């Protein structure tokens with residue numbers, strides 16, 4: 297197995313766009329597909345030159361195949377490794393990059409061969425800036441791609457058997473409190489540190505229920521307060537509902553990166569200068585503790 301570019305995939309997220317990007321190094325990339333047979337078949341039709349398939353055993357997460365993927369990659373020695381931002385894919389990318397001694401970058405949107413170097417263009421500040429990195433050695437990139445129809449083709453699928461995965465099992469899986477279906481929801485009510493105490497989440501949840509919306513939050517609410525498991529933003533979830541109602545959210549670039557694909561943003565914030573108003577279609581400069589009960593009353597009547 298060889299090839300200038302390798303793509304590590306644990307699902308079909310950005311698969312075609314990553315294969316297309318990797319082909320810029322002059323050859324159709326090899327895809328390492330860690331998942332069910334369907335994934336390997338999708339990879340075979342993605343424009344890849346070949347597919348190496350690892351099928352996780354029942355109860356074993358894709359992440360357990362880090363050592364196996366790292367061994368495959370180091371044996372082939374590609375110049376470029378690509379993976380989507382899916383949690384399992386970027387975890388495997390990290391394992392492979394470490395084994396390969398590759399530089400790591402994130403937010404890659406395009407790749408170019410630049411003499412004997414590889415140039416990786418990365419999106420920064422929510423797409424406002426494009427930064428180009430030039431790597432003289434191997435480089436591993438977490439991609440910001442797009443979902444495109446497969447061009448077709450039938451790359452050979454080679455089943456890899458690299459022995460036992462690492463001793464990692466899925467011990468428990470349960471829906472996140474209040475955060476279910478965030479990425480699929482048509483409406484999302486998001487809240488930030490404008491909500492003062494945990495008990496006030498009940499008001500947010502009541503509003504979300506009345507709007508048939510999912511509930512999301514900012515990073516400090518999840519990471520510092522531990523009120524929810526998941527948050528929206530650059531290092532959290534990207535959401536794409538028709539309506540995002542932002543309550544007491546400042547609107548930092550890290551947060552708004554996760555709402556780029558929202559159609560309509562409505563924001564309530566006491567600070568007229570809050571950056572969220574630059575992203576919002578509708579804005580109310582007011583205390584959410586006054587406005588939310590009014591919205592609830594209006595919805596009920």
Ligand SMILES: Cc1cc2nc3c(=O)[nH]c(=O)nc-3n(C[C@H](O)[C@H](O)[C@H](O)COP(=O)(O)OP(=O)(O)OC[C@H]3O[C@@H](n4cnc5c(N)ncnc54)[C@H](O)[C@@H]3O)c2cc1C
Nearest residue numbers: 488489490514515529530531532544546550551565566584
């Ligand atoms: C590397 C890195 C990655 C990050 N990734 C993320 C990420 O993925 N997602 C994310 O969310 N953040 C992320 N952050 C944090 C981000 O920079 C902000 O600090 C964070 O989003 C702010 O959260 P907040 O809006 O809840 O809080 P604050 O900044 O405290 O803002 C609270 C807002 O509520 C308003 N407010 C207060 N009281 C009321 C009231 N009664 N009524 C109405 N409005 C009120 C205030 O005016 C203020 O605008 C990241 C930071 C770093 C450094």
